[in-house]
Amino acid sequence: MKAFFQIDDSITFLNHGSFGSCPKPIFEEYIRFQIELESEPVSFIQIKQPKYLKAAKTALAKHIHCNERDFFFIPNPTVAINTVMRSLNLQPGDEILATNHEYGAMVRTWNFYCKKSGAKYIRQNITLPVQSKEQLLEEFWKGYTSKTKVIFLNHFSSATALIFPVKEICDKAKELGLITIIDGAHVPGHIDLNISELNPDYYTGTLHKWMLAPKGSTFLYVRKELQDSLDPLVVSWGYESLAPSDSQFLDYHEYQGTNDIAQYLCTPKVIEFLEENNWKEVSKNSKQIVLENYKRFCDLLGTQPICPVTDEFLGQMASVPVKTDRSAELKTLLYDKYKIQVPVMPLNDNIYIRYSINGYNSQEDLDKLYIALEEIIATTDLIKK
Template sequence: MENNQLAAQFLLRKDICFLNFGSFGACPKPVFERYQQYQLELEQEPVQFITATGVAYLKNARMALADFLYCNADDLVYVANPSYAVNIVAKNLHLNAGDEILTTNLEYGACDRTWKYYCKKMGAHYVRQPIGLPLTTKAQFVEDFFKGYTNKTKMVFISHLTSSTGLRLPVEDICKRAKELGLLTFVDGAHAPAQVPLNLSTLQADIYTGACHKWMMTPKGSSFLYVNKAQQHWMDPLVISWGYESSSPSHSQFLDYHQTQGTRDFSPFLCIPKAIQFMEDNDWHRVSANCRKMVMDNAPRFTQLMGATPLAPLHEDFIAQLYSIPINSKDPVALYRHLFDHYKIEVPVMVHDDKVFIRYSIQAFNTQADLDRLYVALEEILRERKDLLG
């Protein structure tokens, strides 16, 4: 199917030029319909669904996700979002005073905040190692990153794809080096599943979290936490419930603890097999490759328009379906609102430390016309609204 045919598969408003798939994803119709079927089934017989049939569906969905991620289904639990997963890990790590978490200065704000909170509480340090931009090579990145390593470093925490800068980071090399140094590794892969190839067996991160409701296109609130078997024993749940001292324990305490979390609607997780099928039915490898090409083909004219230095070479090592352009804006919030209200373009304007970026995401439903519309809008704003962009 071509992009205009795939666009018809999505529920997104037709009057909006939607260039922000990255923030919250968007569900295709067949996946959303499956979601509503599960919710209906739940409401028709809540007891059976929550205690029996739904539990079986959940196991099935976990197995499908494990196949997709190339890992063991017993090493995966569902969480609502990556923030939740980061909180589980940070709370359980039992940091001592002086311990260090080594990370980059490119991480997602909510995760930074979680780590800062727990580090402050325990007298530990969250080391945001400055990464020189533009990125040059993977080897240089690894070298820059490990300059922050000391004998106090306890864990490496790093994004697979960064949020405001939209960069794909060489987490394979980082995990390998961290292992040689005897460090625990935790990869924040919020944007990775279905945007970049992901094989948790070969990556060998100790801990990995990813969102399914972004690039896998499941309903909101479906994410996962993967923990290597060797680390599962210290991973308590945030919510203690029936899985603790379970009256019918399964073969895995990790699953019991994390999957039994009180009454909740777990329909979003159940849609994972349908979302995987949707991608298979629509030749998603090709769709994704086309999207990456559109991202890269357009990147130079946007950086030129903004007079900006690209954040990384235009190469699959660093760029996938997100592209961030550094901009000068005195009022990023007003710029975002103006793009939406005046031009009906949904595109994030993101502030990271003291820098501002505009980030476009390209997904199956986007066409060249969307990026042309953004380009023309930015040209006009540059010309006429120096208070917003200049």
């Protein structure tokens, strides 16, 4: 599988989770669309692009199990959450219940919104190590009060690489009359995603991470009943359109004029690549490598797993606690001396080394990380035991 990718052979790349990596056949499709755009921009944008976009949305809708008219493409989940944030109309004192495992950009987005609106962003503590799904759910709902109006939750946490029980939380939130906003950045192509079954109010997921699409490809799904209340993040030609379609939702959000959207148009090729190369099996094998190595790294670093080492909580990446107060220095040393690209991530006064495994990785890659950490422990004071 490594031959499909353009990753520098001199680097042991264990950080697919941050930005993904696009295989050559998909990247070639990406360039093909850009060349077609430049060869006749007017014809492409006004005539061809809507047809290509419809094909892309039809393919993705089938893949994530929702209606093609209930989502639109955007560059990343941060844009998605900023779009949703603008239309919430919360009142001073209203609460947004989240966890203390959310992605940093999202925390900043909600902090900005709360300063403007007077709402409160509640980062409910989830104790580590997680012992069970039931414990996680019990702790999460301890943050619920009569002032809670919105649930915001990562489906797959970034720094701690944990799968959260989104289905159970969405179901209970519906019973309580709460709005549910799910950040599924790491989900598409990583674990099964059935939006119709989850039934969130808003769901955003990237294609450029685990689905292997070109960078800047994300979708925002919005439940039909809420679509007309979602204001556009950028007002453009679709607002008070001279040629309105039967969907104000898509008019407002889908057409922004001059914009290269080649990454979105690659979606049919992305799904074709995954199917032709049996990527479900590739993903399954990658997850097995993640599970088999997790305890080994904890033993080396003198720490404990942050969750049961099963596929209920872990996918193709895992975060291993490491005792260091110089996380940036450790990350730089791993890259500069050992040529290993792996994040060393702080969260809630803890530090984690998060390794990701995909089709281009092998056990040998994790062995290189293990040997490097052994040497760092033996020769420096960066890691405490």
